[in-house]
Amino acid sequence: REKFNQISPSEFFYRNRDLAGFSNPTRSLYTAVREFVENGLDACDQSGTPPDIRLSIRAVDRDRPDPRPYVLTVADNGPGVESSQIPLAFGTVLYGSKFGLKQARGMFGLGATMAILYGQITTNRPVVVKSSTDGKWRDEYELLLDIQKNKPVILKHRRVEAAKRGLSVSISLEGDYSKAGSRIRDYVYQTSLITPYASVTFDDPKGARFQYKRIVASMPEPPTVIRPHPYGVDVETIRRMTVENAREMPRADEALAKKVNKELGIGGKKGGSLGDALAGAKKKWTKLTGQARLMAALMALLGRDMAGLSRVRVDDIDAANRTVTYWDYDASESRTVGMGPDADHYKALAEIAAGDTLTAFLTKRFQRVGKSTAEKFAKFAGFRPEHRLGTMTNQELVKLSEALQKFTDFFPPDPSCLAPLGAEPLEKGIRKFFEPDFSSVVQRSASAYSGFPFVVEMGVAYGGGIQTRGAKVYRFANRIPLLYDEGSDVVLKVSNDIDWKRYSVGPDPPLVIVSHICSTRIPYKTVGKENVADRQEIEKEIRLALQYLLRKLASYMKRKGRAEAAKKR
Amino acid sequence: REKFNQISPSEFFYRNRDLAGFSNPTRSLYTAVREFVENGLDACDQSGTPPDIRLSIRAVDRDRPDPRPYVLTVADNGPGVESSQIPLAFGTVLYGSKFGLKQARGMFGLGATMAILYGQITTNRPVVVKSSTDGKWRDEYELLLDIQKNKPVILKHRRVEAAKRGLSVSISLEGDYSKAGSRIRDYVYQTSLITPYASVTFDDPKGARFQYKRIVASMPEPPTVIRPHPYGVDVETIRRMTVENAREMPRADEALAKKVNKELGIGGKKGGSLGDALAGAKKKWTKLTGQARLMAALMALLGRDMAGLSRVRVDDIDAANRTVTYWDYDASESRTVGMGPDADHYKALAEIAAGDTLTAFLTKRFQRVGKSTAEKFAKFAGFRPEHRLGTMTNQELVKLSEALQKFTDFFPPDPSCLAPLGAEPLEKGIRKFFEPDFSSVVQRSASAYSGFPFVVEMGVAYGGGIQTRGAKVYRFANRIPLLYDEGSDVVLKVSNDIDWKRYSVGPDPPLVIVSHICSTRIPYKTVGKENVADRQEIEKEIRLALQYLLRKLASYMKRKGRAEAAKKR
Ligand SMILES: Nc1ncnc2c1ncn2[C@@H]1O[C@H](COP(=O)(O)OP(=O)(O)OP(=O)(O)O)[C@@H](O)[C@H]1O
Ligand SMILES: Nc1ncnc2c1ncn2[C@@H]1O[C@H](COP(=O)(O)OP(=O)(O)OP(=O)(O)O)[C@@H](O)[C@H]1O
Ligand SMILES: [Mg+2]
């Protein structure tokens, strides 16, 4: 007989931590650094603060050889996290503030917690989080994780005076700086390239300080949240949108009872009979408020007066199947009642459950759908424009969801919510870091995959200060440098396809390709965010960008060739 | 001000379902097939039943073009799932029976639920699960998933007479058989190769039947559960093992009160005073049972008699820090009390919390650690062999965990718990499927990575019925065919490194390589189980196996070359 168990999400990621980039001390030190740095940059981005990120890694015992325990600390000047949320944000997996549809580095709600988890299981030391949201008071927490329950354990909490706003997080973890060091330095250096408005300082275990001051003084426009787009919406999402849509069921408490009984004309007499209430409702139906109609309808259906209605909780009004399901507090059970179609109560209840019309739903809940597009869609999908969402059967919801994918006249997703780096800052960064003889940059116009808008920006640099031979590809997504597993990334797939001879570039050229994709959702292949899936639309934009830039390079190579030939003569 | 949310694990995998292999209708149809087939095979393996797996995929509407809804049904003759567990096993993510340390195809507790989730969000139809554990009665469930809450919703449940034992699961999902079909057929065919004792029947949407009867009549030895190995054990695991180790805290109910009061000599008098109880304890200490000593110690420490003790719940006895933490039911709060070191109560409580000695802990809780190895380890790690686990400070637990990784005299992990296919059945399968001129097979002796034992089995086949040109690699792990993302797999990494000229094999040879890794834990790179990480020890075994087989191939090629030359002459 098999023994079954439920495991928590933290337990799942503890057992399978290589999925999140914590496979060994080398990789884990790197991943912990990036998770904390990316959180700091996200926080500064969202509050419009030019980021000052301070990263320090020091060995606990300098005489021990790698792998060995390190103390990793990352501090920022961002908006911090408010006290009550700190234990949850850092001590719970799948808890965060970045689940909405907005461009951000974080998206899973687990990066920081995983780094803290790895520290705890290798050194058994708690994490120290210090946060000030107002620059006056700072909350300092020492936390451990209850990995089996996915809950934080608060060991210490104190509130002290603060000098400035910001957050710092410090963990002890087993790492291998001798192996991870060069990639951590690359990560810091590349972060500075793609975030030219951020200042990053890195104090390494050897006592060296790497400082990258901002080269752009002003913050770019922050990314914004957008409503979903019809493409890429499935039946589950539609179903949830219709459920939120149904007007809220009011609770039959004393205040409401008083109000409704008054309207029904039995307010004066204390607890007038149900019969009196229903008679009053029938008599005054057209003058009743929507709320009174709803309560009268429930009274009629369930045979209870307002006092009786306070003993139940209406859970579902299924207008399509003409049933009402409610929880009876006294009997402690759920009951379902059928409704007759001609009763007034049916009309009132159906009105509640019915929610918005199809066209109102589309224009309110999706981006860029106007009234005429909504009506055109309704015709295409075979629905009446005034069809109430709440009355759709499951069959109809599927038909609606499929039609949303197939209708070709929706405007493409709105890219104005995105915050690309911009061609100019990208070229500035490339020229500063590589000092090339030639560089060219392009920002493609926005595209979309599965309803998610994205923008590809790319740069190519040649010669000059570039020491490496053979095209070296620097990949970025939502301003995060991606340094591992390039073999499975869409950008490498495209660049490996290039026939270099077509562009007058010799074999093993001193060439750098910088690629940046930003989107409300990057289709990462793994929880460790190391490579991007080759969605068709993304692959196409990358290919077009690269071909454009390589043609520019080819012209330069030809001019250079002619200039050198002229020189020789 | 940021708004925080907790999402459930099903919500996480709904939003990020490409991580689990559900990125589009083509891939999703394939992944759904394999998740259900692998569950059926796992169930039959664990019950020692030669598997009969019936897979059917039919289009809901044959006139619609792909992608379109399909009904996918997988039925087996395994042990089924008992009624109360069915909604949880199939309707909850991270719920399953395969979290123990044993070779199995499943390991995450989410495969079946993800396939059901994908079906629901594309067609809104419930899953139908039918299960009979005894061949007399069958439970039939219709379930939907509450994705936000990670709970099943039971729409229907009935119990009918059954003809035989087994389980079937049937979902409606949007798929693309025109694109997924060839890989699904490959999957079925390769499953038959690596599981020669299983019969698999596949009825496809076109009405064709693919039947693979078993070519081996008897079941192999089933894999078994093993205790963990010292290597690859971290502080969290050690800490949990010591916590389980502490003897259970008995509940101070009436029955225990009677027993203890009797032992302390106040049993007769109804509710003798606390003072009498403690005096009795002091007088009779050496004759008291362990349980009576424990309760007397608590009485002394908390100043409560047995009746008073029933109003608290002891949560933690921290012998190292000499505190006891308990929940006071009446005050509804947690309290911590310090203990003096000389009191008898300290000795008794410490005995409880102390748990096993280090050597007893090692020999009982780990595989292959005998008394002498345990004592040798204690010396190496700098602990007294009789040091009680429960009295270790956090610092000492870390020291213990690190020493366990560094001690070189532990026996390697026990591979007898594994169930490899075997060289002979593997070669039989290879010869049947490829009809080659030459084949050679090897089963490497067991190795281990991070304390997990594994065995590599490999086969090479050349010429004859092999039509493809260029080495074609068939990858298997724990008897699962891996058909996607071979670029990131350790086996391709090794085979791409091969210098074929060394083995007298021309370019683009008609060559097949079959690789099978079995382990108590396969280090997959993704939740979708498509490729295996290149752990050093695994890469080494694969390389050695392949080199050995290619040398055999080289001898064959030379003999063949000489024979053909002789023929010419
Ligand atoms: N330095 C910081 N400043 C402000 N808020 C922070 C900071 N670090 C973390 N947070 C908050 O804690 C939450 C959890 O962080 P965590 O890294 O675990 O998840 P995430 O960033 O949302 O997603 P991901 O797993 O993709 O990184 C974040 O959503 C954010 O609200
Ligand atoms: N055909 C079956 N016969 C018997 N038990 C089954 C069957 N299918 C599923 N189960 C049970 O349901 C549980 C959940 O299955 P699920 O596929 O979701 O997870 P898993 O197989 O444990 O892990 P994985 O996610 O790696 O597949 C299994 O652990 C198993 O106990
Ligand atoms: Mg994060």
Ligand SMILES: [Mg+2]
């Ligand atoms: Mg499974």
